[in-house]
Amino acid sequence: MRLRRGCRSLYGLTMPKERAAKKTRQHEHIQKQGIRFHTxxxxxxxxxxxxxxxxxxxxxxxxxxxxxxxxxxxxxxxxxxxxxxxxxxxxxxxxxxxxxxxxxxxxxxxxxxxxxxxxxxxxxxxxxxxxxxxxxxxxxxxxxxxxxxxxxxxxxxxxxxxxxxxxxxxxxxxxxxxxxxxxxxxxxxxxxxxxxxxxxxxxxxxxxxxxxxxxxxxRNPPPPINFKEWDGLLRIAFNRKNRTLNASFGVSSVQALLEKNYRIHCSCKSIAVPADFNVKEKIASVLSAGGYGERRARSMDVDDFLSVLEAFNSNGFHFA
CATH class of the missing domain: 3.40.50.150 (Vaccinia Virus protein VP39)
Known part of the structure; x- marks a missing residue:
């Protein structure tokens, strides 16, 4: 029994020394190379x-x-x-x-x-x-x-x-x-x-x-979309990914951005903006028409977002 305990003690002392020696050799090799890694x-x-x-x-x-x-x-x-x-x-x-x-x-x-x-x-x-x-x-x-x-x-x-x-x-x-x-x-x-x-x-x-x-x-060819506009849509949807899209697009700053872009789009296309235009109601109608108003970004896939982008674009709303 004493011999066994002695063997265990012997191995317990030897193994750490071997590992330490190996580690020291590695460090010496790095120092010889003159390289200090910048983590x-x-x-x-x-x-x-x-x-x-x-x-x-x-x-x-x-x-x-x-x-x-x-x-x-x-x-x-x-x-x-x-x-x-x-x-x-x-x-x-x-x-x-x-x-x-x-x-x-x-x-x-x-x-x-x-x-x-x-x-x-x-x-x-x-x-x-x-x-x-x-x-x-x-x-x-x-x-x-x-x-x-x-x-x-x-x-x-x-x-x-x-x-x-x-x-x-x-x-x-x-x-x-x-x-x-x-x-x-x-x-x-x-x-x-x-x-x-x-x-x-x-x-x-x-x-x-x-x-x-x-x-x-x-993916070759890539989807035929404007990536900056696509990313603009995702930024709004994922700002709070657990919110419904109705809530995400109900934020006043988002509505102001979309209204500005909508008026620019209409101006470029020579489309008259109705005097009673209400951006909040227009956004809500776009989302409800596609059945996306109560959807949440966390559960929507690429095809879902492509459909939402197409719905907004076809109604004159842009995100870039």
């Missing part, structure tokens, strides 16, 4: 090769593809993409990471296939590409998704890493607690699929939240 800028490097391989596999790359990678960091995913693509265009904001990436492929055949754009991807005109792969900084997730989906010419698909809750919002369906304007806008423009969950310990340094990988496939 406030979203620099969390994906270090698990199994996850990297899984993301590249889900992108279904072809040998003739041009791949766009956003936030390549030290190049763990970049080198995998270079193995399978004709060309990789990497967009990186941090010059230190750019230098590390160049160093990683220097003197190899892959160096000729790599193009690096140094700068903020939100302020950069995106080049032509077939597939986008990105481990995105969390703070640019929403603007980048819409920059991507409104990009032309169309690309085949995008495989993107997001904060878990943001990814869940992208794929949420009517009735889900996370269903929101982001869900509807994204699903209008693309087919969205949740691919895998990624724990925070797969990154260096680990973020404070769990992550998920999502695949986006743009």
């Amino acid at each position: 406030e800028k979203g620099q969390h490097i994906l270090k698990n090769p199994l996850i990297v391989n899984g993301i590249v596999e889900k992108a279904a790359l072809r040998s003739t593809d041009v791949a766009l990678e956003v936030g390549p960091g030290t190049g763990n995913m970049t080198v995998k993409l270079l193995d399978q693509c004709k060309k990789v265009i990497a967009c990186e904001l941090d010059p230190r990471m750019v230098a590390e990436l160049r160093k990683r492929v220097q003197g190899t055949p892959a160096a000729r296939k790599l193009e690096i754009i140094v700068g903020d991807v939100l302020k950069t005109d995106l080049p032509f590409f077939d597939v986008c792969v990105a481990n995105l900084p969390f703070q640019i997730s929403s603007p980048f998704v819409f920059k991507l989906l409104l990009h032309r010419p169309f690309f085949r698909c995008a495989v993107l890493m997001f904060q878990r809750e943001f990814a869940q919002r992208l794929v949420a369906k009517p009735g889900d607690s996370l269903y929101c304007r982001l869900s509807v806008n994204t699903q209008l423009l693309a087919r969205v699929d949740h691919l895998m969950k990624v724990g925070k310990n797969n990154f260096r340094p680990p973020p404070k939240v769990e992550c998920s990988v999502v695949r986006l496939e743009p």
Whole structure:
């Protein structure tokens, strides 16, 4: 019995020392590279090769593809993409990471296939590409998704890493607690699929939240609508998603906006506005005619909102 307790004590002392030594070696390697990751800028490097391989596999790359990678960091995913693509265009904001990436492929055949754009991807005109792969900084997730989906010419698909809750919002369906304007806008423009969950310990340094990988496939052709006007409608409907549309459109500021746009529309079309025009009654009649007055944004899908937009537009109301 004493021997067994001694063995347990021995293992209890040895294992933490081994883990500590391994962690110290990793930190020494990072220090030798001269890289200090800026977590406030979203620099969390994906270090698990199994996850990297899984993301590249889900992108279904072809040998003739041009791949766009956003936030390549030290190049763990970049080198995998270079193995399978004709060309990789990497967009990186941090010059230190750019230098590390160049160093990683220097003197190899892959160096000729790599193009690096140094700068903020939100302020950069995106080049032509077939597939986008990105481990995105969390703070640019929403603007980048819409920059991507409104990009032309169309690309085949995008495989993107997001904060878990943001990814869940992208794929949420009517009735889900996370269903929101982001869900509807994204699903209008693309087919969205949740691919895998990624724990925070797969990154260096680990973020404070769990992550998920999502695949986006743009709808081609896109719905024939004005996206700014569409988003204007959703902003009103989702300002309080649990309200009925009658209540959302009953707000005085919303009615003032719609009346202003209605009068501009009539002026442009040389349509006389009746002297007894009442915007509140007109809006209520549009909603009741389509049976949407008592509906709530939380339970309406893309087709429902398209019908509401069509009803308002056909009656001279616009949101942009």
